[in-house]
Structure formats: C-alpha cells, structure tokens
Amino acid sequence: MKISPSSTLLAARRLQRLYSTDATQRKLSLLHTLDRTSLRTAREVARLHDLLCFMRAYPDNKAVLSLVEKILENFSDRKDLRRNRESLSGSGIAGTDIHYRFHWQTAKWLYDHWPEAITIDWPEFGNEPGLDELWPLILPSPAMETLEHVSLSSREWIAALKQPSETDAAFVVRLFARWAVGDTVREKTYDDLDVPLTLTPVRDSPSRTRAQYKPKNIAYGPPETYNPSSPHRPRFGHKPLKVSSVRVDYGRRLIDLARIQMVTRSRDLYAFMHANPYDVRIVTFEAGLQFVCYGLQVHARALLETLYVFLILRNGLPVGYTQATALFRSAEINFNIFDTFRGAETSLTFHTTLTMVHHLLDCDTFIINTQQLGEDNAEALKTGAFWFYYKHGFRSRDRDVRAVIRSELARKKREPNHRSDLRTLRRLAGDDLYLFAGNPRSDLVNNIPSANIGLAAARILESYACPSDPTGARHCISAASRLLGCRIDSRLPAPLRETWARWSPVVLSLAGVSRWSRSSKRALVDVINAKGSRRESEFVARFDQHRTLRKALIKLGNP
Numbered sequence: 323m324k325i326s327p328s329s330t331l332l333a334a335r336r337l338q339r340l341y342s343t344d345a346t347q348r349k350l351s352l353l354h355t356l357d358r359t360s361l362r363t364a365r366e367v368a369r370l371h372d373l374l375c376f377m378r379a380y381p382d383n384k385a386v387l388s389l390v391e392k393i394l395e396n397f398s399d400r401k402d403l404r405r406n407r408e409s410l411s412g413s414g415i416a417g418t419d420i421h422y423r424f425h426w427q428t429a430k431w432l433y434d435h436w437p438e439a440i441t442i443d444w445p446e447f448g449n450e451p452g453l454d455e456l457w458p459l460i461l462p463s464p465a466m467e468t469l470e471h472v473s474l475s476s477r478e479w480i481a482a483l484k485q486p487s488e489t490d491a492a493f494v495v496r497l498f499a500r501w502a503v504g505d506t507v508r509e510k511t512y513d514d515l516d517v518p519l520t521l522t523p524v525r526d527s528p529s530r531t532r533a534q535y536k537p538k539n540i541a542y543g544p545p546e547t548y549n550p551s552s553p554h555r556p557r558f559g560h561k562p563l564k565v566s567s568v569r570v571d572y573g574r575r576l577i578d579l580a581r582i583q584m585v586t587r588s589r590d591l592y593a594f595m596h597a598n599p600y601d602v603r604i605v606t607f608e609a610g611l612q613f614v615c616y617g618l619q620v621h622a623r624a625l626l627e628t629l630y631v632f633l634i635l636r637n638g639l640p641v642g643y644t645q646a647t648a649l650f651r652s653a654e655i656n657f658n659i660f661d662t663f664r665g666a667e668t669s670l671t672f673h674t675t676l677t678m679v680h681h682l683l684d685c686d687t688f689i690i691n692t693q694q695l696g697e698d699n700a701e702a703l704k705t706g707a708f709w710f711y712y713k714h715g716f717r718s719r720d721r722d723v724r725a726v727i728r729s730e731l732a733r734k735k736r737e738p739n740h741r742s743d744l745r746t747l748r749r750l751a752g753d754d755l756y757l758f759a760g761n762p763r764s765d766l767v768n769n770i771p772s773a774n775i776g777l778a779a780a781r782i783l784e785s786y787a788c789p790s791d792p793t794g795a796r797h798c799i800s801a802a803s804r805l806l807g808c809r810i811d812s813r814l815p816a817p818l819r820e821t822w823a824r825w826s827p828v829v830l831s832l833a834g835v836s837r838w839s840r841s842s843k844r845a846l847v848d849v850i851n852a853k854g855s856r857r858e859s860e861f862v863a864r865f866d867q868h869r870t871l872r873k874a875l876i877k878l879g880n881p
Contacts, residue, residue: 327359331366335373339666341544346382350389353377357393360402364409367402371415372662375530379636379663383542397531398523414586416531420521421446422588426498426512427595431581432521433495439524440491446518450476453494453515460497491519505621521585528582535579537638541610548670550714558680558759564606565682573602576614580633583640587660593631593645596622600856605678610637611671613644613678617858620817625776625824626875627767628862630683634671636663642671646679651866652687652766653679656694672714676757683862686759689768690716696751706742708750720753765872771879778878779827786827795823802826805836806843821854832874842870 325333334352337345361367374390374397381387397403398417403410411419421443424432432440444450453476461483474482477490484493498512521527568576577597584591593616601617614633623629627649634642642659657675659668679685690711696703718724726749734740742750754768786794786801799822803810806829810822829835829846838846845868852861865871 325355327356327361328366330355330359331361331370331373335369338373338376339544341382346386349377349382350385353386353389353393357389360400360405362402364406367400367406368410368413368415371397371413371531375639375662376666378534379639379641380545380666381540381542381637384540387540387542394531398529412588414528414530414588416529417523418529419523420528420585420588421518422521422585422590423516423518424585425590425595426509428581428585428590429491429495429512429517429519430499431595432519432585433492433499435578436521436524436527437492437495438487438489439522439527440489440495441520441522442490442494443518443520444477449515449517453517456511456515460501491517528585530583530586533579533582533586533640535576535612535614535635535638535640537610537612537635539610540637541608545666546609546611546670548667548673550669550673558677560674560677561681562605562607562678564604566604566606568602568604570599573599576602576604576633577616579640580614580616580631580643583633583643583660591631591643592622593618593629597631598856601858605632605682607674607678611635611667611674612638613675615682617856620820620854623853623858624772625828626770626772626865628683628858630679630859632675632678634659634675636667641666644675646683646685647767648679648683648685648862649767649770649865650765650872651685652689652768653683653685654689654691654768655679656691668710669714672710680759683859684866687763687766688716688757689766690755691768692751692754695755696747699751703744703747703751706747708747708755709742711755714757716755716757718750718753718755723750723753726750765876771876774879774881775828775831775875778831782827782830795826798826798830799823802829805829806847807840808847815854818851818854821850825850825853828875828878831878832871833877835874838870842868846871 330352334349334356337349337352356370361370374394377386377390378394381390397415403415403417407418412421414420429440457476457479461479480490480493484490488496494517498508501508503511523529577594577599580591580594580597584594596619597616598619603615605613605615607613612635614635616631616633618629627647629645629647631645632643633640634644640660641663642657644658645656646653647656648654655675657672659671676688679688693699694702695708695711699707702708712727718727726746730740730742730746730750756762783794783798786797788794788797791797799810799819802822802825810819812819814822829850835843835846845864849861849864849868849871852858852864855861
C-alpha cells in the first residue's frame with residue numbers, strides 16, 4: 323500500500339532520535355522518498371526542514387549526512403515550498419521572505435551584501451511622519467530647496483530620487499550611510515524610525531537552510547547524554563581540546579554566519595552587530611561541539627564589564643548562542659538553544675558553556691538574571707527555565723524565593739508529576755540565580771555600581787570643560803596621564819585614545835590614586851590599555867588581578 327507524503331514525514335520524525343542500524347536504514351529510505359514527493363501544507367514543509375537540520379547536526383553516518391546536505395542544498399527548489407512560500411514567510415527557510423524592523427547595523431549589513439533584496443514594508447511602517455521630518459537633514463541640498471515648494475510623501479520622495487534599479491530601502495540606507503553625523507546619532511535616529519524591512523530571497527541571501535561552518539571532523543551518532551547532579555561546587559577540570567584564533571578575513575565570515583542566525587530568526591543581537599573581526603576564536607570540545615567566540619569592537623565595549631558572545635555549533639551547524647558578561651571573576655550567562663535542537667544536548671551544551679567561560683575568562687561564579695528566568699520573558703516561563711538552571715546547581719539568595727522552592731520540591735516529592743504553574747514560576751523568577759565554584763561572595767559583575775561610577779566621571783569631565791575643550795576630555799586625558807606617569811598623545815591608535823577618553827575621568831575620580839605605588843599605577847595603565855586592545859579578555863584578566871583598583875572602584879560606586 324502506498325504511504326502518503328504526510329505519513330512518510332511522520333514516520334521519519336518518529337525515527338529522528340533513534341540511531342540503531344535498522345533505524346538508520348529506514349531513515350535513508352524515508353528521506354529519499356521525501357526528497358521526491360511533495361508535501362501538502364506549509365507546516366509539513368517547515369517540519370521537514372527542521373528534521374533535516376536536526377539530522378545535519380546529529381547525523382547517523384556519512385550516508386545520512388550526505389543525503390541531508392543534498393536535500394537542504396536544493397530545498398528552495400521544492401514545489402511544495404514555492405506553493406507555500408507566503409505561509410512560510412519569516413521561517414528563515416531558503417526561498418522565503420523575512421520581515422523585521424532591523425536595527426541600523428543590521429540594515430547596513432544587509433545593504434552592503436544584498437541591496438537588491440531589501441524593501442520597505444510600507445503597510446507596516448507606522449512612523450512615516452518621522453521620516454518626513456528627517457528629509458531636510460539627510461537629502462542633498464538641491465532636493466532640500468525643493469521641499470519648500472513641492473508637497474510629496476516620503477514614499478513619493480524616494481520614488482523620485484532613487485536610482486532606477488535601486489529599492490526604496492536601499493535608497494534610505496544609502497542616505498543614512500552618507501549622512502554627515504556621528505555614528506551614534508545615525509544609529510539612534512535610524513533605530514527610532516523603526517523601519518519594517520522585507521528581505522526577499524536572492525542568491526546566497528541569509529537562510530537557516532545553508533548557513534554553516536565546515537568543520538574538519540564530523541561526530542556521527544546520537545546526541546551525547548549528560549545528567550547534572552546539582553553539585554554545590556562544580557568541577558571545571560574539563561578543558562577544550564583546542565582554542566584557535568582565526569585570520570581577520572575569516573573572522574568576518576564567522577561574524578556573517580552569526581548575523582545570519584539572527585536575521586533568519588527575525589532578531590537583532592547587539593554583540594553580533596558589533597562583533598570584532600580581530601577578536602574571533604573557535605573553541606573545540608569533543609563530540610562535534612564547538613563555540614565561535616566573538617569579542618566586541620572597542621567603541622561598543624562597556625566601561626567596566628566585558629561582553630563575549632558565542633555561537634554554538636554542532637558539527638558546524640549553529641544550534642544556539644550564549645553571552646557572558648564578565649568581571650570580578652564572575653559572569654552573567656545568557657543561554658539560548660534554537661527551537662529545532664532543544665532537548666537533544668541542551669544540558670551537556672550548557673555545562674560545556676560554563677566550562678568554556680571558566681577557561682577563557684577565569685570565572686568561578688556564574689549568574690542567571692531574572693529576565694532569563696521569566697521576568698518579562700514569556701518563553702522562559704513557558705519552558706520552565708528556572709528549574710533547568712536549578713537542576714544545574716544554580717541557587718537563589720532571596721529568602722522568599724527559597725521558601726517557594728522548598729514548597730515546590732516538597733509537593734514534587736508527594737506528587738511526582740507536579741509541574742510549577744505560571745504564577746509560581748513568576749515568583750521563582752524574582753531573584754537572580756548563582757552558581758559558586760569557590761566561596762560565595764558579593765563582589766560580582768551584577769553588583770557593579772556602574773551608575774554612581776559614571777556619575778562621578780561625568781562630574782569630573784564637566785569640571786575640566788572649557789571653551790578650548792568643550793567636553794573636558796582632552797584635559798582629563800592629560801591630567802590622568804600625568805597622574806599615572808604615562809604618555810597619551812595623538813600617536814596612539816584611535817581605539818586606545820577613545821578608551822583613555824572614557825577612562826581618564828574615572829581615574830581622576832578614584833580616591834587616593836595619587837598615593838598609589840608606582841607599580842599599582844603602572845598596572846592601572848595596563849588595565850586601561852587592555853580595554854582598548856584587540857582582545858578584551860586581556861582586560862578581564864588584568865582588572866581582576868588589580869585588587870587596589872577593584873576596591874577603589876567599589877568605594878567610588880558606593881560613597
């Protein structure tokens with residue numbers, strides 16, 4: 323009896339996580355059939371695509387991998403996809419449209435690579451009056467003179483001025499790119515417009531279907547299992563097999579890979595938008611698990627804490643990402659596995675993430691903030707994120723939250739099938755969670771008094787401002803360099819000068835800094851220079867070793 327395409331797909335999905343010899347042969351047979359047949363609905367096409375992506379990340383053997391890659395390579399040519407293209411819009415599948423209100427950095431990146439593919443979604447554009455008000459600032463002077471005499475809508479202005487082969491979105495992005503203002507003003511102005519863009523599929527445009535990194539070796543077989551035992555203090559003796567720096571040109575390609583993951587999921591991530599091609603590394607573990615580590619460009623770095631973001635790869639296929647905000651030998655972790663791959667190696671991947679951050683940034687304390695647990699995050703509540711982190715040894719310091727935990731655990735013991743309801747999960751998300759590899763302490767990255775430190779620095783800047791130096795930055799740099807016994811001048815690279823402009827008022831705000839030893843002052847110079855270096859992880863190491871600076875900053879922030 324002939325099996326329908328829907329039944330064939332269902333049979334293949336049931337075998338998805340089975341890896342016996344019989345299951346593998348059956349998978350191959352079903353995949354060959356699915357490659358030749360047409361599915362009926364958009365939902366079935368999306369499920370087939372997710373199944374193929376999962377098998378690409380966790381292939382049974384070389385034959386399965388080869389067949390899956392062949393089907394994915396030609397996926398945009400499927401008749402069922404073309405028939406359901408409109409319904410699959412926003413799925414990130416090759417051959418389908420993507421709709422999102424991308425931030426400036428992503429819009430400019432799309433323009434640089436695929437200018438013919440981006441258009442403005444005018445029916446969704448709710449801020450056309452805001453664009454009308456910007457024309458006098460961004461249009462060339464002849465057009466500005468015409469504004470007083472001709473009444474045209476923004477859409478009409480664009481149609482009249484853009485090049486014949488240019489799209490409306492490409493024209494707007496091009497105008498913003500050449501606007502003679504600072505990068506911060508340009509980015510803020512564009513983002514405030516909240517322009518909805520449509521990215522139509524063209525050759526090599528972003529898709530989840532084909533975006534991957536080609537590893538040297540493939541790990542075949544089922545996902546690795548890992549059962550956390552919720553230890554009081556984790557062990558981090560497990561080191562990466564290899565940490566590899568990459569060339570700048572390859573670093574840019576890996577940044578593009580990360581950006582594609584966000585674009586195809588209709589997201590923007592600050593760290594990927596501002597990733598530094600000079601600070602990209604690949605961290606390799608066993609079983610096909612790798613992390614691409616991205617530092618930030620100097621202008622995007624915070625004054626104190628250091629942010630690194632990691633694209634998680636399984637056999638070269640992106641399966642998620644994580645961020646680590648580090649300082650004081652502690653890191654706040656933001657962990658995300660993409661929907662397609664959840665439940666496979668999530669626990670193992672999370673444990674390996676902590677091991678990696680410990681190894682790269684020398685952190686002995688990890689923090690999960692309330693947003694990751696469910697505060698203003700419906701997805702985290704729905705998935706019961708709190709209990710995932712609790713299972714991995716994270717604990718709350720809040721007395722009320724601990725009382726709710728004890729109550730839930732007692733009920734779970736009485737009723738093994740009990741699951742915390744949304745109201746309870748919201749209460750559990752009321753406090754950050756902590757995992758200490760060393761002794762518990764309070765000098766952690768999430769307790770840095772950044773607001774008070776910034777206010778003190780701003781006051782110093784204002785005190786140095788004068789007609790010849792309106793911001794006070796130049797005089798602050800001179801005073802700080804004299805105080806620390808170093809020379810800061812125009813011969814320094816621009817990123818270092820920018821870093822000293824930010825740090826000099828902080829230095830002048832530190833109580834007793836003039837009485838520091840020569841070695842402590844020299845070490846502070848090294849800390850500041852490291853903040854402006856290519857690899858920001860050097861700053862973390864130097865800062866955490868400078869106990870005098872750490873104490874002085876805490877005192878400055880807690881007057």
